[in-house]
Amino acid sequence: MSLLENLHWRYATKKMNGTAVPKEKLDYILEAARMAPSSSGLQQYKVIVISDQALLEKIKDVAYNQSQIADCSHLLVFAAWDEYTEERISNVFNYIMDERNLPHSTMDGYKNTILDLYATKGKEWQAHHAAKQSYISFAMAIAAAAEQKVDATPIEGFLPEKLDELLKLKGTGYKSTVILPLGYREEDNDWLLNMKKVRMPTESFITEMTLADAADTAELPMDINLDVFIQK
Ligand SMILES: Cc1cc2nc3c(=O)[nH]c(=O)nc-3n(C[C@H](O)[C@H](O)[C@H](O)COP(=O)(O)O)c2cc1C
Structure with a gap:
């Protein structure tokens, strides 16, 4: 089945039947989540995996x-970083440079550029920016689950503060952003299963533009240049 066929197969499963997902399928989905791209390659989020039934029941209560x-x-x-700090960014960049056998200083220019940029934006923006990155990983997991014929329900309907408290995330530098139950549909008891999948028509979703359609604004001089990533 192609990616598109799998995306048509999947749906936001409303009723699951409790069947266990085999470890190799779970690992595949987690690996897809890990391989997601992220802004500046910071991977400013992580994934917590929970199968303990008693804990799942408690999470249901806050969802x-x-x-x-x-x-x-x-x-x-x-769960994504709650802010950008020099230490967090340095740790990731140093790890990347070690993996590539390059000196840590290789990334100094770029690191200082983004640190300066993030500092001007404030902590709320930073947490939001990190959270956005986690959704890319989340989407990869959803697509990989569909490929593995594992059902998944994207869920934002929970109380993040309560979940963070329950999972003892407070003080770790991470905040929960979004959750994804994996399992198998209960075919006889899921009202959404046989409903038509609906998306806005292609012609209203996709717009092609040329310069003639764009605003006639003056070019802005940029004092920050993100084009040069590696220090020469
Ligand atoms: C970020 C996000 C949050 C969502 N939160 C919930 C949720 O809390 N509960 C739920 O049943 N579905 C949730 N959904 C599922 C959407 O309602 C569903 O994806 C959408 O209606 C499209 O339907 P489909 O996924 O079946 O194609 C969420 C989806 C996304 C992407």
Whole structure:
């Protein structure tokens, strides 16, 4: 099946049947999540995997009682950095340079550029920016689950503060952003299963533009240049 066929097969499963997802399929989905691209390659998020039934029941309580959380096989909790700090960014860049056998200083120029840029934006923007990156990983996991014929329900309907408290995330530098129960559909008991999948028509979703359609604004001089990534 092609990626597109798998995306048509998947749906936001409303009722799961409790069947366990085999380890190799879970690992495949997690690896897809890990391989997601992220801004500056910082991977400013992580994934927490939960299959403990008692903990899943508690999470359901802070997620508006959505049954998929208790009936899934594994719950993936995506959690992103709550701010950008010099230490966090340095740790990642140093790791990348070590993996590439390059001196840590290779990234200094770029690192200082983004640190200066992020400092002007404030902590709320930073947490939001990190959270956005986690959604790319989340989307990769959704697509990989579909490829593995594993059902998944993207879920934002939970109380992040309560979940962070429950998972002891407070003080770790991470905040939960979005969650993904993985499992198998309960075919006889899921109202959404046989509903038509609906998306806005292609012609309203996609717009092609040329310069003639763009605003006639003056070119802005940019004092920051992100084009040069590696120090020469
Ligand atoms: C970020 C995000 C949050 C969502 N939150 C919930 C949720 O809390 N509960 C739920 O049942 N579905 C949730 N959904 C599922 C959407 O309603 C669903 O993806 C959308 O209606 C399209 O349907 P489909 O996924 O079946 O194609 C969420 C989807 C996304 C992408």
